[in-house]
Amino acid sequence: MLKNIRTVFVLLFICGIAYPLLMTMLAQVIMPVKAEGSLIKNESGEIIGSEMIGQSFKDPGYFHGRISSINYDAAVSGAPNYSPSNKEMIERTLNDIEEFLNENPTVDKADVPSDLMTNSASGLDPNVSPQGAIVQVPRIANERGLSEKSLYNLVDEYTESRSFGLFGEPRINVLKLNIALDELE
Template identity: 40%
Template sequence: MKTNIIPAIRLTIVTLVFFSVLYPGLIWGVAQLAPNRGHGEVVVANGKKYYTNVGQTFTEDQFFNNRPSAVDYNAAGSAGSNKGPSNPEYLAMVKARIDTFRVHNSDVDLKDIPVELVTASGSGLDPDISPKAALVQVKRIAAVRKVSEDAIVNLIDSHTEKPLFGMFGPAKVNVLGLNLALEKL
């Protein structure tokens, strides 16, 4: 028995030291080499500080709406809703989001509403939407801002991040960056 317990205790201690001290220290050290020392990408606009890698709340008709959040964009409580697609409460929440979207975007058919505009992401902090999700909002924003739709479409195109090496991941648009650029139009 002694031949099994002592190696198990040693392995437990080595594992604890590695995963509790050495590995977090290594990750922290690498983060210090990143821009803003691992505290996220910060943008200051209109005297307010925003993190570009965390979703923000945009609900006014003059801005692009972002993906809903199950945690109200609170990075300290990052999480999804954990409700399955057959949960009646979840279905009611999605239906309410669809109804709200249709009130503000009456020209968009139900089948053309991108799923990410009515469902929260797994983290609840997703800062990006697909180019399609941005394009379905163009008419509303152009009408409210009295700007041509072509100018807004060009803005979306210029802020679309293509997949890595043209094949890894989807094309995406950072909503904060797009809305800040929209303010400069």
């Protein structure tokens, strides 16, 4: 019996204390920015957000990200598991498309990128497709008085390619793009 109790405490120490501390220290040494949450700070060192967590941008002068059913609340990550035939999901999607078309009158209904109308699995995706940013350019140019060409160049500059040239799709981090957008003015 005493041997079993010692074994439990040894394993508790190894698995519950030593291993997590070792992994945390290794992460801090190998990839300190990611270990700290990939935080984006302004010139004065104030935290603006994280590269890994999407934010809500409602102002028409900014690029908008994906829809989040959890309002970008990282404490409750997740998305509803509605089927494509779910009545509530269909209504929400149709309403979101109408709202998007009202904000972006130069876009045809058939050209609305699906990533702007759908949740990610976590509800926190910080990225949109390049097309998702491109269709918003006329609205932002009009709101900010900037040339569309300068905004298209900005979208090109902030488009990230597939990871390792193989995984995922080209994408744009909306927070980084909007920070760069503010710096244009």
